Amino acid sequence: MISTTPKGDRRYAILGTGALGGYYGACLQRVGLEVHFLLHRDYQHVREQGLVIESADGDFTLPVVNAYDDVAQMPACDVVIVALKTTQNHLLSDMLPPVVKDDGVVLVLQNGMGIEQEVAQLVGSKRVMGGLCFLCSNKVEPGHIHHLDYKQITLGEYLPDYQPGGLTQRMRQIADDFERASIPITLAEDLLLARWQKLVWNIPYNGLSVVLDATTNELMADNSTRSLVEQLMGEVLAGASATGRKISDRFIQTMLDYTEKMTPYRTSMKIDYDERRPLEVEAIVGNPLRVATAAGTDLPLISMLYRQLKFLDMQNRRFNTD
Ligand SMILES: NC(=O)C1=CN([C@@H]2O[C@H](COP(=O)(O)OP(=O)(O)OC[C@H]3O[C@@H](n4cnc5c(N)ncnc54)[C@H](OP(=O)(O)O)[C@@H]3O)[C@@H](O)[C@H]2O)C=CC1
Numbered sequence: 001m002i003s004t005t006p007k008g009d010r011r012y013a014i015l016g017t018g019a020l021g022g023y024y025g026a027c028l029q030r031v032g033l034e035v036h037f038l039l040h041r042d043y044q045h046v047r048e049q050g051l052v053i054e055s056a057d058g059d060f061t062l063p064v065v066n067a068y069d070d071v072a073q074m075p076a077c078d079v080v081i082v083a084l085k086t087t088q089n090h091l092l093s094d095m096l097p098p099v100v101k102d103d104g105v106v107l108v109l110q111n112g113m114g115i116e117q118e119v120a121q122l123v124g125s126k127r128v129m130g131g132l133c134f135l136c137s138n139k140v141e142p143g144h145i146h147h148l149d150y151k152q153i154t155l156g157e158y159l160p161d162y163q164p165g166g167l168t169q170r171m172r173q174i175a176d177d178f179e180r181a182s183i184p185i186t187l188a189e190d191l192l193l194a195r196w197q198k199l200v201w202n203i204p205y206n207g208l209s210v211v212l213d214a215t216t217n218e219l220m221a222d223n224s225t226r227s228l229v230e231q232l233m234g235e236v237l238a239g240a241s242a243t244g245r246k247i248s249d250r251f252i253q254t255m256l257d258y259t260e261k262m263t264p265y266r267t268s269m270k271i272d273y274d275e276r277r278p279l280e281v282e283a284i285v286g287n288p289l290r291v292a293t294a295a296g297t298d299l300p301l302i303s304m305l306y307r308q309l310k311f312l313d314m315q316n317r318r319f320n321t322d
Protein backbone atom coordinates (compact mmCIF):
# COMPACT_ATOMS: atom_id res chain seq x y z
CA MET A 1 0.00 0.00 0.00
CA ILE A 2 1.28 3.50 -0.83
CA SER A 3 0.82 5.36 2.46
CA THR A 4 1.82 8.95 1.92
CA THR A 5 -0.46 10.74 4.36
CA PRO A 6 1.56 13.10 6.55
CA LYS A 7 -0.10 14.25 9.77
CA GLY A 8 -3.07 16.48 8.93
CA ASP A 9 -3.48 15.19 5.39
CA ARG A 10 -6.70 13.49 4.39
CA ARG A 11 -6.91 9.93 3.08
CA TYR A 12 -9.11 9.56 -0.02
CA ALA A 13 -11.18 6.67 -1.39
CA ILE A 14 -12.45 6.62 -4.96
CA LEU A 15 -15.52 4.43 -5.45
CA GLY A 16 -15.65 3.91 -9.21
CA THR A 17 -12.29 4.42 -10.91
CA GLY A 18 -13.67 5.50 -14.27
CA ALA A 19 -13.43 8.66 -16.35
CA LEU A 20 -14.12 11.01 -13.45
CA GLY A 21 -12.96 9.10 -10.38
CA GLY A 22 -9.81 7.82 -12.08
CA TYR A 23 -8.88 11.29 -13.28
CA TYR A 24 -9.40 13.18 -10.00
CA GLY A 25 -7.97 10.35 -7.89
CA ALA A 26 -4.84 10.21 -10.02
CA CYS A 27 -4.41 13.99 -9.80
CA LEU A 28 -4.64 13.79 -5.98
CA GLN A 29 -2.16 10.91 -5.74
CA ARG A 30 0.26 12.67 -8.08
CA VAL A 31 0.70 15.53 -5.60
CA GLY A 32 1.35 13.15 -2.70
CA LEU A 33 -2.07 12.49 -1.19
CA GLU A 34 -2.97 8.96 -0.10
CA VAL A 35 -5.65 7.61 -2.44
CA HIS A 36 -7.38 4.19 -2.48
CA PHE A 37 -9.11 3.18 -5.71
CA LEU A 38 -12.03 0.74 -5.95
CA LEU A 39 -11.99 -0.89 -9.37
CA HIS A 40 -14.24 -3.28 -11.20
CA ARG A 41 -13.50 -4.94 -14.55
CA ASP A 42 -9.95 -3.57 -14.87
CA TYR A 43 -8.92 -4.32 -11.27
CA GLN A 44 -6.21 -6.83 -12.22
CA HIS A 45 -4.80 -4.59 -14.93
CA VAL A 46 -4.59 -1.53 -12.67
CA ARG A 47 -3.16 -3.53 -9.78
CA GLU A 48 -0.37 -4.69 -12.06
CA GLN A 49 0.16 -1.63 -14.25
CA GLY A 50 -1.34 1.37 -12.49
CA LEU A 51 -3.19 4.23 -14.17
CA VAL A 52 -2.40 6.18 -17.33
CA ILE A 53 -3.81 9.69 -17.65
CA GLU A 54 -3.76 11.23 -21.08
CA SER A 55 -4.65 14.84 -20.51
CA ALA A 56 -4.99 18.16 -22.24
CA ASP A 57 -2.88 19.48 -19.32
CA GLY A 58 -0.07 16.95 -19.84
CA ASP A 59 -0.01 13.16 -19.75
CA PHE A 60 1.16 11.26 -16.69
CA THR A 61 1.36 7.70 -15.42
CA LEU A 62 1.02 6.30 -11.90
CA PRO A 63 2.74 2.90 -12.20
CA VAL A 64 1.58 1.88 -8.70
CA VAL A 65 -1.76 2.69 -7.10
CA ASN A 66 -3.68 1.29 -4.10
CA ALA A 67 -6.15 -0.84 -6.09
CA TYR A 68 -9.01 -2.91 -4.64
CA ASP A 69 -11.88 -4.95 -5.97
CA ASP A 70 -13.63 -5.17 -2.61
CA VAL A 71 -14.41 -2.33 -0.18
CA ALA A 72 -13.90 -4.71 2.73
CA GLN A 73 -10.15 -4.60 1.98
CA MET A 74 -9.99 -0.79 1.88
CA PRO A 75 -8.95 1.31 4.90
CA ALA A 76 -11.49 3.73 6.39
CA CYS A 77 -10.99 7.09 4.65
CA ASP A 78 -11.56 10.76 5.48
CA VAL A 79 -13.06 11.61 2.09
CA VAL A 80 -14.94 8.97 0.10
CA ILE A 81 -15.61 10.10 -3.44
CA VAL A 82 -18.64 8.51 -5.12
CA ALA A 83 -17.78 8.29 -8.81
CA LEU A 84 -19.88 5.37 -10.01
CA LYS A 85 -22.54 6.01 -12.61
CA THR A 86 -25.72 6.79 -10.68
CA THR A 87 -27.27 3.68 -12.26
CA GLN A 88 -25.00 1.68 -9.92
CA ASN A 89 -25.92 3.57 -6.75
CA HIS A 90 -27.89 0.63 -5.38
CA LEU A 91 -24.41 -0.73 -4.51
CA LEU A 92 -23.69 2.14 -2.12
CA SER A 93 -25.56 0.66 0.85
CA ASP A 94 -22.92 -2.10 0.98
CA MET A 95 -19.97 -0.02 -0.23
CA LEU A 96 -20.10 3.08 1.95
CA PRO A 97 -20.31 2.02 5.61
CA PRO A 98 -16.94 0.19 5.83
CA VAL A 99 -14.93 2.79 3.93
CA VAL A 100 -15.99 6.09 5.52
CA LYS A 101 -14.39 7.10 8.86
CA ASP A 102 -16.72 8.06 11.71
CA ASP A 103 -15.68 11.69 11.25
CA GLY A 104 -15.17 11.32 7.49
CA VAL A 105 -17.31 12.59 4.64
CA VAL A 106 -18.84 11.11 1.50
CA LEU A 107 -18.39 13.45 -1.46
CA VAL A 108 -20.89 12.76 -4.25
CA LEU A 109 -19.35 13.90 -7.54
CA GLN A 110 -22.05 12.43 -9.78
CA ASN A 111 -24.33 14.36 -12.10
CA GLY A 112 -28.00 14.82 -11.28
CA MET A 113 -30.10 15.57 -8.21
CA GLY A 114 -31.19 13.85 -5.03
CA ILE A 115 -28.20 11.53 -4.58
CA GLU A 116 -26.98 13.25 -1.41
CA GLN A 117 -30.37 12.56 0.15
CA GLU A 118 -29.99 8.85 -0.60
CA VAL A 119 -26.42 8.81 0.72
CA ALA A 120 -27.49 10.65 3.89
CA GLN A 121 -29.87 7.79 4.65
CA LEU A 122 -26.88 5.42 4.56
CA VAL A 123 -24.24 7.38 6.50
CA GLY A 124 -26.13 10.24 8.20
CA SER A 125 -26.57 13.76 6.82
CA LYS A 126 -23.56 15.14 8.73
CA ARG A 127 -21.25 13.03 6.59
CA VAL A 128 -22.36 14.13 3.11
CA MET A 129 -21.15 16.71 0.65
CA GLY A 130 -21.82 17.18 -3.05
CA GLY A 131 -19.72 18.38 -5.95
CA LEU A 132 -20.51 19.39 -9.50
CA CYS A 133 -17.79 18.56 -11.97
CA PHE A 134 -17.23 20.57 -15.12
CA LEU A 135 -15.09 17.92 -16.71
CA CYS A 136 -14.88 16.19 -20.08
CA SER A 137 -13.19 12.84 -19.53
CA ASN A 138 -13.56 9.27 -20.86
CA LYS A 139 -12.12 5.92 -19.88
CA VAL A 140 -10.76 4.63 -23.15
CA GLU A 141 -9.07 1.36 -22.13
CA PRO A 142 -8.44 -0.58 -18.92
CA GLY A 143 -6.63 1.78 -16.56
CA HIS A 144 -6.40 4.47 -19.25
CA ILE A 145 -8.26 7.73 -18.87
CA HIS A 146 -8.48 10.42 -21.50
CA HIS A 147 -9.09 13.87 -20.04
CA LEU A 148 -10.24 16.11 -22.89
CA ASP A 149 -11.24 19.45 -21.39
CA TYR A 150 -12.12 21.41 -18.22
CA LYS A 151 -11.77 20.05 -14.68
CA GLN A 152 -13.21 22.54 -12.21
CA ILE A 153 -15.45 21.42 -9.35
CA THR A 154 -18.09 23.30 -7.35
CA LEU A 155 -18.32 21.93 -3.78
CA GLY A 156 -21.26 22.23 -1.40
CA GLU A 157 -22.26 20.90 2.03
CA TYR A 158 -25.42 18.78 2.22
CA LEU A 159 -27.99 19.55 4.91
CA PRO A 160 -31.35 17.75 5.27
CA ASP A 161 -33.83 18.80 2.54
CA TYR A 162 -31.02 20.68 0.81
CA GLN A 163 -31.14 23.65 3.17
CA PRO A 164 -28.18 25.88 2.29
CA GLY A 165 -25.15 24.57 4.18
CA GLY A 166 -22.91 27.65 4.02
CA LEU A 167 -19.12 27.41 3.95
CA THR A 168 -17.34 25.07 6.35
CA GLN A 169 -13.81 24.26 7.42
CA ARG A 170 -13.91 20.77 5.88
CA MET A 171 -14.97 22.22 2.52
CA ARG A 172 -11.94 24.50 2.60
CA GLN A 173 -9.66 21.58 3.53
CA ILE A 174 -10.91 19.43 0.65
CA ALA A 175 -10.70 22.42 -1.69
CA ASP A 176 -7.05 22.90 -0.62
CA ASP A 177 -6.27 19.28 -1.52
CA PHE A 178 -7.83 19.63 -4.97
CA GLU A 179 -6.19 22.98 -5.59
CA ARG A 180 -2.85 21.44 -4.63
CA ALA A 181 -3.62 18.98 -7.45
CA SER A 182 -4.32 21.92 -9.82
CA ILE A 183 -8.09 21.33 -9.84
CA PRO A 184 -9.90 24.70 -9.54
CA ILE A 185 -12.59 24.68 -6.84
CA THR A 186 -15.57 26.94 -6.25
CA LEU A 187 -17.22 26.76 -2.83
CA ALA A 188 -21.02 26.96 -2.99
CA GLU A 189 -23.09 28.03 0.00
CA ASP A 190 -26.18 26.36 -1.46
CA LEU A 191 -25.70 22.88 -2.93
CA LEU A 192 -29.23 22.69 -4.34
CA LEU A 193 -28.73 25.91 -6.30
CA ALA A 194 -25.42 24.58 -7.64
CA ARG A 195 -27.10 21.30 -8.66
CA TRP A 196 -29.87 23.15 -10.53
CA GLN A 197 -27.24 25.30 -12.27
CA LYS A 198 -25.38 22.21 -13.48
CA LEU A 199 -28.67 20.72 -14.70
CA VAL A 200 -29.18 23.77 -16.91
CA TRP A 201 -26.46 22.12 -19.00
CA ASN A 202 -27.04 18.42 -18.40
CA ILE A 203 -30.80 18.19 -19.00
CA PRO A 204 -30.86 19.69 -22.51
CA TYR A 205 -27.53 18.47 -23.84
CA ASN A 206 -27.41 14.99 -22.31
CA GLY A 207 -31.08 14.41 -23.13
CA LEU A 208 -31.20 15.81 -26.65
CA SER A 209 -27.89 14.25 -27.65
CA VAL A 210 -29.51 10.82 -27.14
CA VAL A 211 -32.96 11.57 -28.51
CA LEU A 212 -31.62 13.41 -31.58
CA ASP A 213 -28.41 11.39 -32.03
CA ALA A 214 -26.31 14.57 -31.99
CA THR A 215 -23.10 16.04 -30.57
CA THR A 216 -23.09 19.37 -28.71
CA ASN A 217 -21.83 21.30 -31.73
CA GLU A 218 -24.55 19.79 -33.93
CA LEU A 219 -27.22 20.84 -31.40
CA MET A 220 -25.79 24.38 -31.40
CA ALA A 221 -25.42 24.72 -35.18
CA ASP A 222 -29.08 24.17 -36.05
CA ASN A 223 -31.59 26.92 -35.17
CA SER A 224 -34.39 24.52 -34.24
CA THR A 225 -32.32 22.41 -31.87
CA ARG A 226 -30.56 25.45 -30.39
CA SER A 227 -33.99 26.91 -29.65
CA LEU A 228 -35.06 23.62 -28.06
CA VAL A 229 -31.93 23.70 -25.88
CA GLU A 230 -32.82 27.23 -24.76
CA GLN A 231 -36.43 26.31 -23.99
CA LEU A 232 -35.33 23.30 -21.95
CA MET A 233 -32.87 25.52 -20.07
CA GLY A 234 -35.77 27.88 -19.33
CA GLU A 235 -37.73 25.00 -17.82
CA VAL A 236 -34.78 24.07 -15.59
CA LEU A 237 -34.81 27.68 -14.31
CA ALA A 238 -38.55 27.29 -13.63
CA GLY A 239 -37.86 24.06 -11.69
CA ALA A 240 -35.17 25.80 -9.64
CA SER A 241 -37.50 28.69 -8.94
CA ALA A 242 -40.23 26.30 -7.74
CA THR A 243 -37.77 25.12 -5.05
CA GLY A 244 -36.88 28.68 -4.08
CA ARG A 245 -33.63 28.91 -6.07
CA LYS A 246 -33.35 31.87 -8.44
CA ILE A 247 -31.12 31.46 -11.48
CA SER A 248 -30.91 34.55 -13.65
CA ASP A 249 -31.94 34.33 -17.33
CA ARG A 250 -28.41 35.49 -18.18
CA PHE A 251 -27.16 32.10 -16.96
CA ILE A 252 -28.75 30.50 -20.05
CA GLN A 253 -26.59 32.65 -22.32
CA THR A 254 -23.52 31.77 -20.23
CA MET A 255 -24.20 28.04 -20.72
CA LEU A 256 -24.80 28.49 -24.47
CA ASP A 257 -21.51 30.41 -24.81
CA TYR A 258 -19.69 27.78 -22.69
CA THR A 259 -20.96 25.02 -25.00
CA GLU A 260 -20.10 26.93 -28.15
CA LYS A 261 -16.49 27.21 -26.96
CA MET A 262 -16.30 23.52 -26.00
CA THR A 263 -14.50 21.04 -28.20
CA PRO A 264 -17.38 19.27 -30.07
CA TYR A 265 -18.52 16.77 -27.46
CA ARG A 266 -20.45 13.52 -27.34
CA THR A 267 -22.18 13.79 -23.96
CA SER A 268 -21.73 11.14 -21.30
CA MET A 269 -25.34 10.02 -21.71
CA LYS A 270 -24.85 9.66 -25.47
CA ILE A 271 -21.70 7.60 -24.94
CA ASP A 272 -23.63 5.36 -22.52
CA TYR A 273 -26.43 5.02 -25.06
CA ASP A 274 -24.06 4.16 -27.91
CA GLU A 275 -22.26 1.63 -25.69
CA ARG A 276 -25.64 0.15 -24.70
CA ARG A 277 -25.07 0.97 -21.03
CA PRO A 278 -27.92 2.04 -18.71
CA LEU A 279 -28.64 5.78 -18.92
CA GLU A 280 -28.56 8.11 -15.90
CA VAL A 281 -32.11 9.22 -16.73
CA GLU A 282 -33.50 9.14 -13.21
CA ALA A 283 -30.70 11.14 -11.56
CA ILE A 284 -30.34 13.73 -14.32
CA VAL A 285 -33.92 14.14 -15.58
CA GLY A 286 -36.39 12.14 -13.45
CA ASN A 287 -35.38 13.42 -10.00
CA PRO A 288 -35.40 17.15 -10.87
CA LEU A 289 -38.69 16.68 -12.71
CA ARG A 290 -40.26 15.02 -9.66
CA VAL A 291 -38.90 17.72 -7.34
CA ALA A 292 -40.40 20.47 -9.54
CA THR A 293 -43.71 18.62 -9.86
CA ALA A 294 -43.90 18.17 -6.08
CA ALA A 295 -43.32 21.92 -5.74
CA GLY A 296 -46.32 22.54 -8.04
CA THR A 297 -44.58 23.39 -11.34
CA ASP A 298 -45.18 21.63 -14.66
CA LEU A 299 -42.17 21.25 -16.93
CA PRO A 300 -43.78 19.89 -20.13
CA LEU A 301 -40.70 19.77 -22.37
CA ILE A 302 -38.59 18.11 -19.70
CA SER A 303 -41.44 15.71 -19.02
CA MET A 304 -41.53 14.74 -22.70
CA LEU A 305 -37.74 14.38 -22.82
CA TYR A 306 -37.88 12.15 -19.73
CA ARG A 307 -40.43 9.80 -21.31
CA GLN A 308 -38.48 9.63 -24.56
CA LEU A 309 -35.28 8.80 -22.68
CA LYS A 310 -37.03 6.16 -20.57
CA PHE A 311 -38.26 4.50 -23.76
CA LEU A 312 -34.83 4.56 -25.42
CA ASP A 313 -33.14 3.35 -22.24
CA MET A 314 -35.57 0.45 -21.91
CA GLN A 315 -34.99 -0.55 -25.54
CA ASN A 316 -31.24 -0.28 -25.09
CA ARG A 317 -31.28 -2.46 -21.97
CA ARG A 318 -33.10 -5.18 -23.91
CA PHE A 319 -30.16 -5.39 -26.33
CA ASN A 320 -27.58 -5.42 -23.55
CA THR A 321 -26.53 -9.01 -23.07
CA ASP A 322 -23.70 -8.26 -20.53
N1 LIG B 1 -16.88 11.71 -17.37
C1 LIG B 1 -17.10 13.01 -17.20
O1 LIG B 1 -16.42 13.85 -17.83
C2 LIG B 1 -18.13 13.48 -16.22
C3 LIG B 1 -18.86 12.57 -15.48
N2 LIG B 1 -19.77 13.07 -14.56
C4 LIG B 1 -20.54 12.15 -13.75
O2 LIG B 1 -19.66 11.34 -12.97
C5 LIG B 1 -20.25 10.05 -12.70
C6 LIG B 1 -19.27 8.98 -13.17
O3 LIG B 1 -19.17 9.07 -14.58
P1 LIG B 1 -17.92 8.52 -15.41
O4 LIG B 1 -16.70 8.57 -14.61
O5 LIG B 1 -17.95 9.21 -16.71
O6 LIG B 1 -18.37 7.00 -15.61
P2 LIG B 1 -17.44 5.71 -15.89
O7 LIG B 1 -18.34 4.66 -16.42
O8 LIG B 1 -16.25 6.10 -16.68
O9 LIG B 1 -16.94 5.35 -14.42
C7 LIG B 1 -17.72 4.62 -13.51
C8 LIG B 1 -16.81 3.56 -12.94
O10 LIG B 1 -17.55 2.82 -11.97
C9 LIG B 1 -17.06 1.49 -12.05
N3 LIG B 1 -17.97 0.51 -11.46
C10 LIG B 1 -19.14 0.04 -11.94
N4 LIG B 1 -19.62 -0.91 -11.13
C11 LIG B 1 -18.71 -1.05 -10.13
C12 LIG B 1 -18.62 -1.90 -9.01
N5 LIG B 1 -19.56 -2.83 -8.75
N6 LIG B 1 -17.54 -1.78 -8.20
C13 LIG B 1 -16.58 -0.89 -8.46
N7 LIG B 1 -16.61 -0.05 -9.51
C14 LIG B 1 -17.66 -0.14 -10.34
C15 LIG B 1 -16.92 1.25 -13.54
O11 LIG B 1 -16.07 0.14 -13.74
P3 LIG B 1 -16.25 -0.85 -15.01
O12 LIG B 1 -16.27 0.06 -16.22
O13 LIG B 1 -15.07 -1.71 -14.90
O14 LIG B 1 -17.58 -1.54 -14.82
C16 LIG B 1 -16.33 2.56 -14.01
O15 LIG B 1 -14.93 2.53 -14.03
C17 LIG B 1 -21.59 10.05 -13.45
O16 LIG B 1 -22.62 10.42 -12.58
C18 LIG B 1 -21.39 11.14 -14.52
O17 LIG B 1 -22.61 11.71 -14.95
C19 LIG B 1 -19.93 14.41 -14.34
C20 LIG B 1 -19.23 15.32 -15.08
C21 LIG B 1 -18.31 14.94 -16.09
Ligand SMILES: CC(C)(CO)C(=O)C(=O)O
Pocket residue numbers: 111133134135136150201202206265267268269
Ligand atom coordinates in the same frame (compact mmCIF):
# COMPACT_ATOMS: atom_id res chain seq x y z
C1 LIG C 1 -21.11 19.69 -18.73
C2 LIG C 1 -20.24 18.46 -18.88
C3 LIG C 1 -19.83 18.24 -20.30
C4 LIG C 1 -18.99 18.80 -18.10
O1 LIG C 1 -18.52 20.04 -18.37
C5 LIG C 1 -20.94 17.27 -18.27
O2 LIG C 1 -21.38 17.36 -17.17
C6 LIG C 1 -21.23 15.94 -18.90
O3 LIG C 1 -20.79 15.55 -19.96
O4 LIG C 1 -21.97 15.20 -18.27
